[in-house]
């Protein structure tokens with residue numbers, strides 16, 4: 001069943017912002033630099049869009065960074081297809097598919113030497129707490145994709161976490177809410193913006209960068225794999241409209 005975490009964001013609350021963060025994929029150095037640059041306050045909502053783990057060199061540290069972030073904002077992580085594969089293996093499914101998709105890097109970051117219990121239970125509990133969808137008053141957040149004609153509570157696992165925007169570029173959702181997604185990487189660093197849909201996966205693992213977007217202002221922060229941050233004032237096209 002779809003786990004929708006519904007939060008009605010109080011738009012009148014001036015102190016509250018909503019930051020979405022793209023696919024981290026174990027790039028802990030980029031995440032650490034990005035989090036240090038973001039002006040996150042205790043009333044702000046932060047939505048990592050999933051695929052925190054796999055492929056990059058430090059999934060363990062990426063998970064730890066998010067766990068500590070949860071004490072200083074309203075953190076609402078989304079489950080990606082990579083977390084789904086990890087949890088499937090922890091639940092007893094064969095590991096072949098996960099290992100083939102970057103799971104070995106995650107296991108290495110935990111010092112795996114044959115036993116899955118090297119992964120701390122609190123990390124597993126944290127990942128199990130991730131939502132399929134986070135729904136606010138005017139936006140919703142999902143890892144990869146959606147069926148525009150189905151209610152958010154009826155989206156399929158395959159659509160939410162596995163379907164690329166290259167295979168299915170959806171129309172605006174029937175709810176009228178704007179979607180913010182990751183999963184389909186654009187390694188040029190450009191985010192995809194079209195009516196009702198924004199994709200901020202800029203492929204940090206594999207030559208791109210890690211993007212954070214404040215959804216109301218459109219302000220964007222990006223961190224390179226090595227942690228060099230570009231802040232909103234450095235994006236001239238945004239300053240012009242400010």
Ligand SMILES: [Mn+2]
Nearest residue numbers: 051080081183
């Ligand atoms: Mn993905």
